[in-house]
Amino acid sequence: MGRCWNISRNGPVLHGGRPHLEAMVSEDCSTHHRLAALIILQEVKTRLDGGPSFHDLIVLVWNLAGISILQALSIYLVLFFQKRVRYCFPCSSTADQSALLAFRDRMITSDSHKILAKNWSVTSSVCDWMGVTCHARQRRVTDLNISSMKLTGTLPPQLGNRYFLVSLNISSNNFHGELPRELVHLRRLRYLDFGINNLCGEIPSWFGSLYKLQYLSVRIYSFTGSIPPSISNMSSLETSWLSCNSIEGTVPTEFQNLHNLKNLIIESNQLSDPLPLHAFNLSSMESVSFLNNSLSGILHICHRLQKLTWLCLAENNLIGRIPSTVSQCSLLRYLALFGNHFTGSIPNGIGNLTMLEDLYLQMNNLTGKMY
Structure with a gap:
């Protein structure tokens, strides 16, 4: 042939x-x-x-x-x-301008919107607009930060056409609706903050396509459902902040593939399965918090967490003894295990944590004294 x-x-x-x-x-x-x-x-x-x-x-x-x-x-x-x-096509700042104008036009009238309506104008370069940063040579939009501007509206699909975007921060506003799937095209993103909005739906599986992402925040949101295993494809991820949603289930075992993960914060959700021990097998981890969930099981920790400085497992349903291995987390500065069902005595090894500044063990069934 x-x-x-x-x-x-x-x-x-x-x-x-x-x-x-x-x-x-x-x-x-x-x-x-x-x-x-x-x-x-x-x-x-x-x-x-x-x-x-x-x-x-x-x-x-x-x-x-x-x-x-x-x-x-x-x-x-x-x-x-x-x-x-x-x-x-077209690969120019004109395309960036059109996308951001579509974004502006979806915002409901407010004082902040009026500021953007005046500042985001076709009479000026998009690189001079409020909250916009461009690449010095290519003049393409690389950074969009419109956080804390009291903006209201929905996210346009055109936002996904900003192929040069490296950082996107729309946190602390009042955006609503679901995330447009077109955002999957933002393959250069390293920083993504959607936190403190009224956006809804499930955590999209296409997050896993943002393989260069280092920081992901969707805290204080309205996400439902479970954490998609595809997030483990974000091999560069260092911080995952998913607090204050309605996420169910547990942390997928695939998270153990995130070898660059340093901060895993999933507070005030509805996680209910046994404590995901695989999340504690990452030697890169520096802070972990599952505060205010319904995780159960026995705590096994600190075998590989020599870099851990912050650990909060408070207000869950953990049982058994506090393991003596906690002393192996020698860099711990903050340890909170209150509001669980721990029994037995406090391990003496906690006294060897010379860096420890805050310790919260109340509201358990612990006995004995701490020396």
């Missing part, structure tokens, strides 16, 4: 000045071979849209089409070019 591919040494065939699927299939091959070639191209194009790796696509074309590796590479480049044309 190799003769059906219309690829020359000078590069891919163009159709009307642009690469085209049918133009890559030779007119000389038989009807059924031509149809098969088009099906192969469509399959590769579909997988390209889904975001597989360069290597996977080349191998796919090579294996399916029975052609040389150079021809496979040429097919890949044509399809990749088509994708870039579709998603990146």
Whole structure:
């Protein structure tokens, strides 16, 4: 079937000045071979849209089409070019301006909205707008911070078209509705703060596609459902702050793959399964808080948490003894285990925590004295 591919040494065939699927299939091959070639191209194009790796696509074309590796590479480049044309045109600050104007227009009238309506104007550069920071050379919006401005409204899908966005902070406002799925395209994001709003729905599984994200905050929100395992795909994540929602279930075991996670704060939710011990197997962890949930089980901790400085498991349903291994968390400054069902004596090892500043063990069934 190799003769059906219309690829020359000078590069891919163009159709009307642009690469085209049918133009890559030779007119000389038989009807059924031509149809098969088009099906192969469509399959590769579909997988390209889904975001597989360069290597996977080349191998796919090579294996399916029975052609040389150079021809496979040429097919890949044509399809990749088509994708870039579709998603990146126009690549200018004008597109950033249009998206932010759509954002502005969705906000309900308020004093702060009036400020934005005046400041976010087509008469000035988007890089001069309030709360907007642009890349010094490319002049594309990289940072949007409109936190604590008493804004009300919904998030437009156009916000997901800001491919250069590295930081997005809309916290401490009154935005409502669900998160638009188009935000999945913000693949360069490193900082994302949606906290203290009235946004609703479940934690979207597409969060896992934001693999460069380092900071995620959706605290004081209206999230329901469970934590999606796909969050474990955020391999760069350092801080996850999910407090004050209505999240159920437990922390997925996949979280043990987040080897850069330092801060896991999931307070005042409805977590009810046994304490997720896998969350305590990350040597990178510095602070953990599951305050005010309904987690149960026996506490096993500090075997690998030499960097831990803050631990709050208060107001849960934990049972058994406070483990003597807690003394292995030698950097602890804050330890709160109050409001559980711990029994037995307080382990003497707690006295060896020389960095400890705050200790809360009340509202348990502990006996004896602490020395």
